[in-house]
Amino acid sequence: xxxxxxxxxxxxxxxxDAFLKTKREVSADVNADVAAIIDxxxxxxxxxxxxxxxxxxxxxxxxxxxRVTEAEIAAAYEATDPKVIAALQLAHDRIASHHARQMPKDxxxxxxxxxxxxSRWTAVEAVGLYVPGGTASYPSSVLMNAxxxxxxxxxxxxxxxxxxxxxxxxxxxxxxxxxxxxEIYRIxxxxxxxxxxxxxxxxxxxxxxxxPGNAWVAAxxxxxxxxxxxxxxxxxxxxLVIADGDNNPDWVAADLLAQAEHDTGAxxxxxxxxxxxxxxxxxxxxxxxxxxxxxxxxxxxxxxxxAVILVPDWDAAVPLANRIAAxxxxxxxxxxxxxxxxxxxxxxxxxxxxxPEVIGDYVGGSNHVLPTARSARFSSxxxxxxxxxxTSVLKLGAEQLRQLAPAAITLAEAEGLTAHARSVGIRxxxxxxxxxxx
Amino acid sequence: xxxxxxxxxxxxxxxxDAFLKTKREVSADVNADVAAIIDxxxxxxxxxxxxxxxxxxxxxxxxxxxRVTEAEIAAAYEATDPKVIAALQLAHDRIASHHARQMPKDxxxxxxxxxxxxSRWTAVEAVGLYVPGGTASYPSSVLMNAxxxxxxxxxxxxxxxxxxxxxxxxxxxxxxxxxxxxEIYRIxxxxxxxxxxxxxxxxxxxxxxxxPGNAWVAAxxxxxxxxxxxxxxxxxxxxLVIADGDNNPDWVAADLLAQAEHDTGAxxxxxxxxxxxxxxxxxxxxxxxxxxxxxxxxxxxxxxxxAVILVPDWDAAVPLANRIAAxxxxxxxxxxxxxxxxxxxxxxxxxxxxxPEVIGDYVGGSNHVLPTARSARFSSxxxxxxxxxxTSVLKLGAEQLRQLAPAAITLAEAEGLTAHARSVGIRxxxxxxxxxxx
Numbered sequence: 062x063x064x065x066x067x068x069x070x071x072x073x074x075x076x077x078d079a080f081l082k083t084k085r086e087v088s089a090d091v092n093a094d095v096a097a098i099i100d101x102x103x104x105x106x107x108x109x110x111x112x113x114x115x116x117x118x119x120x121x122x123x124x125x126x127x128r129v130t131e132a133e134i135a136a137a138y139e140a141t142d143p144k145v146i147a148a149l150q151l152a153h154d155r156i157a158s159h160h161a162r163q164m165p166k167d168x169x170x171x172x173x174x175x176x177x178x179x180s181r182w183t184a185v186e187a188v189g190l191y192v193p194g195g196t197a198s199y200p201s202s203v204l205m206n207a208x209x210x211x212x213x214x215x216x217x218x219x220x221x222x223x224x225x226x227x228x229x230x231x232x233x234x235x236x237x238x239x240x241x242x243x244e245i246y247r248i249x250x251x252x253x254x255x256x257x258x259x260x261x262x263x264x265x266x267x268x269x270x271x272x273p274g275n276a277w278v279a280a281x282x283x284x285x286x287x288x289x290x291x292x293x294x295x296x297x298x299x300x301l302v303i304a305d306g307d308n309n310p311d312w313v314a315a316d317l318l319a320q321a322e323h324d325t326g327a328x329x330x331x332x333x334x335x336x337x338x339x340x341x342x343x344x345x346x347x348x349x350x351x352x353x354x355x356x357x358x359x360x361x362x363x364x365x366x367x368a369v370i371l372v373p374d375w376d377a378a379v380p381l382a383n384r385i386a387a388x389x390x391x392x393x394x395x396x397x398x399x400x401x402x403x404x405x406x407x408x409x410x411x412x413x414x415x416x417p418e419v420i421g422d423y424v425g426g427s428n429h430v431l432p433t434a435r436s437a438r439f440s441s442x443x444x445x446x447x448x449x450x451x452t453s454v455l456k457l458g459a460e461q462l463r464q465l466a467p468a469a470i471t472l473a474e475a476e477g478l479t480a481h482a483r484s485v486g487i488r489x490x491x492x493x494x495x496x497x498x499x
Numbered sequence: 500x501x502x503x504x505x506x507x508x509x510x511x512x513x514x515x516d517a518f519l520k521t522k523r524e525v526s527a528d529v530n531a532d533v534a535a536i537i538d539x540x541x542x543x544x545x546x547x548x549x550x551x552x553x554x555x556x557x558x559x560x561x562x563x564x565x566r567v568t569e570a571e572i573a574a575a576y577e578a579t580d581p582k583v584i585a586a587l588q589l590a591h592d593r594i595a596s597h598h599a600r601q602m603p604k605d606x607x608x609x610x611x612x613x614x615x616x617x618s619r620w621t622a623v624e625a626v627g628l629y630v631p632g633g634t635a636s637y638p639s640s641v642l643m644n645a646x647x648x649x650x651x652x653x654x655x656x657x658x659x660x661x662x663x664x665x666x667x668x669x670x671x672x673x674x675x676x677x678x679x680x681x682e683i684y685r686i687x688x689x690x691x692x693x694x695x696x697x698x699x700x701x702x703x704x705x706x707x708x709x710x711p712g713n714a715w716v717a718a719x720x721x722x723x724x725x726x727x728x729x730x731x732x733x734x735x736x737x738x739l740v741i742a743d744g745d746n747n748p749d750w751v752a753a754d755l756l757a758q759a760e761h762d763t764g765a766x767x768x769x770x771x772x773x774x775x776x777x778x779x780x781x782x783x784x785x786x787x788x789x790x791x792x793x794x795x796x797x798x799x800x801x802x803x804x805x806a807v808i809l810v811p812d813w814d815a816a817v818p819l820a821n822r823i824a825a826x827x828x829x830x831x832x833x834x835x836x837x838x839x840x841x842x843x844x845x846x847x848x849x850x851x852x853x854x855p856e857v858i859g860d861y862v863g864g865s866n867h868v869l870p871t872a873r874s875a876r877f878s879s880x881x882x883x884x885x886x887x888x889x890t891s892v893l894k895l896g897a898e899q900l901r902q903l904a905p906a907a908i909t910l911a912e913a914e915g916l917t918a919h920a921r922s923v924g925i926r927x928x929x930x931x932x933x934x935x936x937x
Contacts, residue, residue: 145913148906159616162608168600177850178597178864183843185877199914232913268876283721287732290877294725312925319922354917401892405621412615412894417922420895423907426616427891438706439623439728441889451879453865454839456850457858468586469861475583475670476637479792484757484855487750 063343063367068377077370081384081435085297085326085366088276095251095280102255107262113252118194119226122247127263129234129245137234145232146239149200152424153239156208159426163445164212169454174464177456182449184214185290187265189257190242191272191282192233194223194249200236201422205429205443206272207240213448218242219267221257223249249274254281258289271447273430292447293440296433297326300418301387301407303378304342305394306335308414314345316391319419321362322355328366330385332378339369379403386437389418408437462488501781501805506815515808519822519873523735523764523804526714533689533718540693545700551690556632557664560685565701567672567683575672583670584677587638590862591677594646597864601883602650607892614899617892622652623728625703626886627695628680629710630671632661632687638674639860643867643881644710645678651886656680657705659695661687687712692719696727709885711868730885731878734871735764738856739825739845741816742780743832744773746852752783754829757857759800760793766804768823770816777807817841824875827856846875900926 066076101109107127114122138146169179190206192198203220210218220237222229224247237245246264248256254274260266269290270282282291300320304313317329333339346363350356372378375394382390386406394400397412404410408431411418422429430443457465466485473481504514539547545565552560576584607617626648630641641658648656658675660667662685675683684702686694692712698704707728708720720729738758742751755767771777784801788794810816813832820828824844832838835850842848846869849856860867868881895903904923911919 142913144909148909148913151906152910155610158610162606163618165603170600172593172596172864176863180601186843196915201910201914287872287874290874309925312922315918315922315925318918319916322916322918349918349921352917353921354915359918397894404890405624406888407890409891409893412892413896415897415900415926416893416895417900417926419911419919419922420900420903420907421891421893422919423910424903425614425893425895426610427893431891432888434725436725436728437888437890439888442891444889446884450844450870450875450877451882452842452845452875453847453859453869453880454850455847455854455859455863455865456835457854457863458851459853462853462855462858465858465862468589469858471582471586472590472639472861473857475580475586476639477634477792478757478760479790480753480756480760480787480797481857481860483787483791484750484753484857487747487753488853488855 063363063369066368066370068370068372077381080368083366085328088279091276091280092284095277095284098251099255099281099284102252102261103259110248110252110256110261113250114248117250118223120224120247125227125247127246127248129229129247131243134234134238134243134245137229137231138238140231141235146235148424149204149232149236149239152201153204153208155424155426156204156428157212160209160212160428160445163209165446165449174461175458176461176465177454179454181452181454183452184216185269185448185450186215187217187219187267188215188448189267189270190218190220191253191270191274191278192220192222193274194225197273198222198230198233200230200232201429202273203233203236204240207237207242209428209443209445210448211241213445215448217244217267219257219264220245221248221253223247223253251277251281254278254285258285269448271443292430292443293432293436295430297324297328299328299330299387299433300389300391301330301332301382301385302391303332303375303382303394303400304338304391305333306338307395308338308393310338310341310345311349312414313342313393314349316417317342317346317363317367318349318353318359319417320389321359321367322353323358325358325361326366327362329363330368330370330387332370332372332381334372334374336371339371343369375400382407386435388431388433388437389421391416391418406437408432408442501801501807504806504808506808506810515819518806521804523766526717529714529718530722533715533722536689537693537719537722540690540699541697548686548690548694548699551688552686555688556661558662558685563665563685565684565686567667567685569681572672572676572681572683575667575669576676578669579673584673586862587642587674587677590639591642591646593862593864594642594866595650598647598650598866598883601647603884603887612899612902613896614903615892615894619890619892620887621890622654623706623886623888624653625655625657625705626653627705627708628656628658629691629708629712629716630658630660631712632663635711636660636668636671638668638670639867640711641671641674642678645675645680647866647881647883648886649679651883653886655682655705657695657702658683659686659691661685661691689715689719692716692723696723707886709881730868730881731870731874733868735762735766737766737768737825737871738827738829739768739770739820739823740829741770741820741832741838742776742829743771744776745833746776746831748776748779748783749787750852751780751831752787754855755780755784755801755805756787756791756797757855758827759797759805760791761796763796763799764804765800767801768806768808768825770808770810770819772810772812774809777809781807813838820845824873826869826871826875827859829854829856844875846870846880
C-alpha cells in the first residue's frame with residue numbers, strides 16, 4: 062500500500078517530516094576497496110587496468126585493446142536502428158541549441174576610479190564521461206553529459222564504459238559518435254575513474270569527471286575530487302506531480318510509474334486537492350503496474366517510497382513542494398505558471414497536462430541530469446556552466462593604486478599581515494615601474 | 500635555498516613535473532573523529548554543542564549562550580578602529596557592486612516548434628558561513644563570503660566562529676555587521692558544521708555551508724556534503740608572478756612574500772625571462788624576510804615551496820602557467836593583456852606593475868576565495884553563482900507533444916523503459932486533458 066498523507070490530519074506535520082527523512086539508498090561502504098583500486102592504477106597504470114578489467118568485467122583488454130576502435134564505433138552506429146539514430150540526432154540537436162543559450166559571457170569594465178575588472182570564461186580542457194554498463198547504459202545520458210561539454214568548447218571528451226564479457230551497447234556508441242566523441246575506453250568501475258584522474262600509459266588524465274555510476278564509481282569520484290573536478294553524486298530519481306481533478310488519472314499514473322521503473326529506490330509523489338482523483342490515480346497505478354516490462358522494480362519503488370498527499374488548496378502545496386525540492390516537478394493544474402512561480406526548489410519543472418517529464422528525459426532540449434535527494438535546495442542540473450570556469454581579472458594603474466592603497470594597508474595591518482601591507486606600500490611614492498626602466 | 504629551474508636545461512621537463520606534483524599539505528586523517536562529533540550533534544543537539552565547545556574551546560556556552568548577542572556585535576563594532584571600519588565599508592561596497600554584475604539572468608523562450616523552454620535562477624534560502632578562530636580569523640574573508648550571498652538574495656546567513664576561551668575578534672564581528680549578518684554562534688570545528696547541516700534546538704539547519712577551516716572543518720564539510728551544499732575545500736594559498744626585467748625586484752619580492760606569509764604550505768613562484776632579475780628578486784626576498792612579523796612562516800614557505808623559473812621567452816611561460824593553474828597570477832610585463840589572453844587556467848589574474856595581488860585580497864572588488872592546488876583547471880572563484888541555483892522549465896501543448904512524442908517513445912523503447920514510453924504515448928490521440936474535464 063502506498064503512503065497516503067492528508068494535510069488536514071492532526072499528525073500531518075510530523076508524518077511529512079518523517080517522510081522527507083526516509084532514506085532511499087543504502088550505499089555499501091566500499092571506500093577501502095576503492096582506495097586500493099585507485100592506488101593500484103596509480104602504481105601500475107595500464108597493467109592494473111588490464112588485470113582489474115579481466116577480474117571485474119571478464120574481458121581481456123590485453124587482447125581486445127583498451128580503446129574502442131574507430132571501426133567498432135562505426136559498426137555500432139550502422140548496427141543501430143535508423144529510427145533510434147534519427148531520434149538521437151533530434152535529441153542531440155535540441156540539447157545543443159538549448160544549451161548554447163547557457164554559455165556565460167565575459168565581462169570587462171572600468172569602474173568609476175578607473176580600476177579594470179573582468180570575468181573571463183574558458184572551457185575545461187579535458188573531461189572524462191563515465192557511462193555505466195548493463196541495463197543502466199543509456200544513450201540519452203551520453204548526449205546529456207557530452208553535448209553541454211561540446212557546446213562549452215571542451216576540446217577533449219573521453220568516454221569510459223565497462224564492457225562486461227566484451228559487450229557494449231551499440232546505441233551508446235552511436236550516441237557518442239553523434240556527440241562527436243571518438244576517444245572511448247572499455248573500462249569501468251573505480252579503475253576507470255582512477256585512470257581518468259591520474260592517467261596511465263594509454264590514457265591521458267582529464268581535468269573533470271562527470272556521469273552516473275554505481276557505489277564504486279561514486280566513491281571513486283569522491284576520492285579523486287580535488288585532483289580533478291567532479292559533477293554531483295546522483296541518487297535515485299524522483300518525481301513530484303501536482304495535479305488537480307481535471308487530469309486523466311491514467312496519464313498521471315503513467316508519469317508516476319515512469320519514474321518508479323528506474324530503480325527500486327526511485328520516488329514518485331502525487332500532491333492533489335481532489336480526494337476522488339487521488340483514489341483514481343492509485344487504482345490506475347495498480348492497473349498499469351502489471352503491464353510494465355520492469356513491473357517488479359516499479360512496484361517496489363511505489364510501495365516503498367511512493368506517496369499520495371491530499372491538500373486543501375495549492376497554498377498548502379507550495380511549501381511542501383519547496384521542502385521536497387524534487388528533481389522533477391510536474392504541475393498539471395489549470396494555471397501551472399502561477400503555481401510554478403511560487404516554487405523555489407526544484408531541479409526541473411514541467412508545465413501543463415501535455416508535458417510529461419519523459420519528454421525532458423529525451424528530446425525537450427533541457428538537461429536530464431538534475432539534482433536528486435532534495436539537493437535542488439542548493440544545486441542545479443547539469444549545464445554548460447559545469448564545463449567552464451571563470452578567471453577574474455584586475456588591473457590598476459599608479460593612480461588607482463594610490464586611491465585604494467590606504468584601505469588595503471589598513472586591512473592588511475588589522476589582519477597582522479605585514480608582507481601584505483608592504484606589497485602595496487612599496488609601490489607608493491615611486492616611479493612608474495619602480496624599476497630600472499621606470 | 501629556493502628551487503631554481505631553467506627552461507633551457509636538459510632535465511627541465513622532468514624537474515617541472517616533479518615540482519608540480521609536490522604535496523604542500525599533509526592532512527591528518529580525522530574522518531573517524533569527525534564522524535563521531537557529527538553523530539553526537541545529531542543525537543544530542545544543543546547539549547552536544549555545549550559539551551564539545553567546553554572541551555575544545557574551553558568556553559562554557561551554557562553560561563555565555565550559543566548565540567552572540569546584538570549588544571556584543573554592536574560593542575565589537577564600536578571597539579573597532581574607525582579606520583578599519585571605513586576600510587571594511589569600502590571593501591564591502593566594492594565587492595557588492597562588482598558581484599552585482601554576476602547575477603545570472605532568467606531565460607524563457609519558445610523554440611520553432613512552440614516548445615517553451617526556460618531557466619530560472621533563485622537564491623539558496625539559508626547559508627552557513629564558517630569563520631575560523633585565532634590568527635586565521637580574517638574580517639576580509641567574512642565580506643568575501645557573505646557579500647555575494649547577500650547580492651544573490653540569500654535571506655538567511657548564519658555565521659559560526661569559535662571563541663577560544665570566549666575571545667572573539669571584534670573586527671570579524673564588525674565585518675559581519677557591515678555585511679548584514681546578525682545570526683552568529685560562538686561555535687567552531689566539526690560540531691559547528693554538524694549544527695549547520697542538521698540543526699539543533701537553537702540553530703535551524705541551512706542548505707549550504709561555505710568558508711575556510713582546519714582539517715576538522717574540511718572533513719566535516721566533506722561528510723555533510725549531499726545533506727547540504729558546500730563550497731570548495733581550500734588548500735594553502737599560492738601566487739605565480741610572471742615578470743620581466745623592467746620590474747623593481749623589491750616590488751616582486753614583496754608580492755612573493757605576501758603569499759608566503761600566509762602559511763608554511765603557501766607557494767610563491769616567479770617566472771622571468773631575465774636571469775639577472777631573477778637573482779635580484781631572490782636577494783630582495785632574503786633581505787625583506789627578516790623584517791616581517793611572520794618571517795618564520797614566510798621563510799619556511801619560500802624555502803620549501805618557492806620557485807624561480809627562468810624561461811627564454813613568454814611563449815615558453817604560457818604552457819607552464821597553464822599547467823601550474825595558479826590561484827593568483829600576476830603578470831608584470833610590457834604588454835600584460837597580450838600574455839593574459841593566452842592564459843587558460845588561473846583563479847585570478849592581476850595585470851601590470853601596479854596591481855599587486857594584495858589589492859584583490861581586500862578592496863579590488865573581485866573575490867579572494869579562489870581555486871587552489873591546480874583546481875583552476877576545472878573550477879572558479881567564489882561568486883554569486885555559488886549562492887543561486889537554476890530550475891529548468893519545459894512546456895508543451897498538445898501539438899508540440901505530437902511532434903516530439905515519436906522520438907521520445909523510440910528512445911524510451913530503445914532503453915527498455917516501457918513506462919516512459921507509455922507516459923508519452925497515452926497522451927496521444929486523446930482529448931485536450933484526457934480527463935473528465937477534457
